[in-house]
Amino acid sequence: MKKLINRPQDVVAESLRGFALAHSGKVRVDHDLATVYRAERPLLGTVGLVSGGGSGHEPLHAGFVGHGMLSxxxxxxxxxxxxxxxVVAATQQVDAGAGVLHLVKNYTGDVMNFEMAAEIVADTADIEVATVVLDDDVAVQDSTWTAGRRGTGATVFAEKLAGAAAEEGRPLAEVAAIARHVNENARSMGMAIAPSTVPTAGKPNFTLGEDEMELGVGIHGEPGRATVPYAPAADIARQLAEPVLADLPFAGGDRALVLLNGMGATPLIELYLMYGEVAAILAGHGIEVVRPLVGNYITSLDMAGCSLTVLRADDELLRLWDAPVETPALRWGR
Known part of the structure; x- marks a missing residue:
């Protein structure tokens, strides 16, 4: 294992120290609780947004803390x-009198711990908490890490769109409804051509032959639909797009937000090539891609591969998507 680290057990803490220094004008970090906050205090009367999960998926979630996204x-x-x-500490700190929304990827540990935190807050503080669980991955119904579908790329869309609604001063029920609407109208599928290596493990978390790829892999390297023969990009694009479109049927003329996401070790030259293939497939189905996003947004350490997320978009979602955002990893309109 060759990584730019000191001791494997210190990776997260030391990474957060560097993150805080690099983005000191945008965020502040509670190093004792490994939690990232907006640099500015919450605006009175606005809904707070809290998310989180295991590290190794950067820029998710810390990179999306800031104006227009997470609190x-x-x-x-x-x-x-x-x-x-x-989660309890974060919920209490970002509450500004309008309640707090928890955005939770559907992984057993995440769901359980956010649920416990919401119960603690309900018992100890006068804060209204709403929870939206994201489960957009069409690859498998149950996996090593979940009961039900996994939460993946739709998380980025939910954090942006619900965050924009919160910035408008909308009530908690409406902000949560936006996140649920995103989850209901988004589907994802991923693949890998090489595994990732967790620093404390020191070895790849799965194996693939030279002529193999994992179709439907999870963001922790958990198995997908199948280990299949490695194929050209055009074929891979079809194997990602077809299950997504079959699970969420589109009508000709529908508009979509599309995320072509890198898993961490795939260069942009390949991601843009893959997006070109995906865009052609979507156009062939009469789908208009109105806001493409290509790059590393929800990664799996140094896994090589990509994922596709397609969100059926209406005028309201497009307006919220275009609203200003300023975070370490996503910025426009300010």
Whole structure:
């Protein structure tokens, strides 16, 4: 294992120290609880947004803390859920009198710990909490890490769109409804051509032959639909797009937000090539891609591969998507 680290057990803490220094004008970090907050205090009367999960998926979630997206992100150890104490503290700190929305990827540890935190807050503080669980991955119904579908790329869309609604001063029920609408109208599928290596493990978390790829892989390296023969990009694009479109049927003329996401080790030259293939497939189905996003947004350490997320978009979602955002990883309109 060759990585730019000191001790494997210190990776998350030391990464957060560097993150805080690099983005000191945008965020502040509670290093004791490994939680990232907006640099500015919450605006009175606005809904707070808290998300989080295991580290190793950067820029998710810490990179999306800031104006127009999250109020706070709780960072677990690599591929490990944050603990309830982190979520409780974040919820209390970002509450500005209008309640707090928890955005939770559907992984067993994340769901359980956010649920426990919401119960603790309900018992100890006068804060209204709403929870939206994201489960957009069409690859498998149940996996090593979940009961039900996994939460993947739709999380980026939900954090942006619900964040924009919160910035408008909309009530908690409406902000949560936006996130649920995103989840209901988004589908994702991923693949890998090489595994990732967790620093504390020191070895790849799965194996693939030279002529193999994993179709439907999870963001922790958990198995997907099948290990299949490696194929050219055009074929891979079809194997990602067809299950997504079959699970969420589109009509000709529908508009879509599309995320072509890198898993961490795939260069942009390949991601843009893959997006070209995907765009052609979507156009062939009469789908208009109105806002493409290409790059590393929800990664799996140094896994090589990509994922596709397609969100059926209406005028309201497009307006919220175009609203100003300023975070370490996503910025426009300010």
């Amino acid at each position: 706070a992100a709780c960072c677990g150890q690599v591929f490990t859920s944050p603990v309830p104490d982190q």
